[in-house]
Amino acid sequence: MTPDPQPFFVLVRPQMGENIGAAARAMWNFGLDRMRIVAPRDGWPNQKAVAMASGAGRLLDEARLCGDTAEALSDCTYVFATTARQRGLTKPVFSPEAAMRHAVEKIQAGQKVAVLFGPERSGLENDDIARANAIISVPVNPDFPSLNLAQCVLLTAYEWRRQTADITHETTDLARTEWAEQIEIEKLADHYEDRLGQAGFFFPDEKAEGMKLNLRNLWSRMPLTRADVQMLHGVLRQMVRWKDRG
Structure with missing residues (x-):
């Protein structure tokens, strides 16, 4: 796995093994491999998660299983919580892009950053969000704000990659030729x-x-x-x- 400094992605009380596996796959797509799992509903290890993870199964092998959110965050110094709903809690709210830019700054300064993702049906509870320093809010359709767990993980992981990788935003495949002089x-x-x-x-x-x-x-x-x-x-x-x- 990559030794590069990176955030921990914490799945809080995930309900379906398939979604845990899909989240692992989404993380590894963008070079992230630090997963923590809090009280998964269907127990751990989970064969459905392994099957869904495909080539990212090693993330699951090395994932840290935690009994509650406090345990999962015990060694972290800055925490983001993902949520689509207003929670009545006074916290800074970031877009995924701004959040991962902020995460890069924190990690470069030597801090340990975590991102919380809630269970599929209801999302994070206020008790979980109260432990976070800031909120990540995805600008989704307000008439249909619910995101699948793996989708939310993928969006956040993508924004992390954008902030940390040397990305070519436009190129042309020359298909065995070259530009004319x-x-x-x-x-x-x-x-x-x-x-x-x-x-x-x-x-x-x-x-x-x-x-x-x-x-x-x-x-x-x-x-x-x-x-x-x-x-x-x-x-x-x-x-x-x-x-x-x-």
């Missing part, structure tokens, strides 16, 4: 300009220079690969051959 695009433009000129495309004469300029600008706006350039050359050559055959 400027000289290649220049030759492509020359090829089209020459053939279109022979075909009488640049008409009338007073508009010809403007049309050529627009065509050059078109090529420069297109993110062409070498494969694209070769294909476009081939298209034009084939059209000329077809014309000559006719």
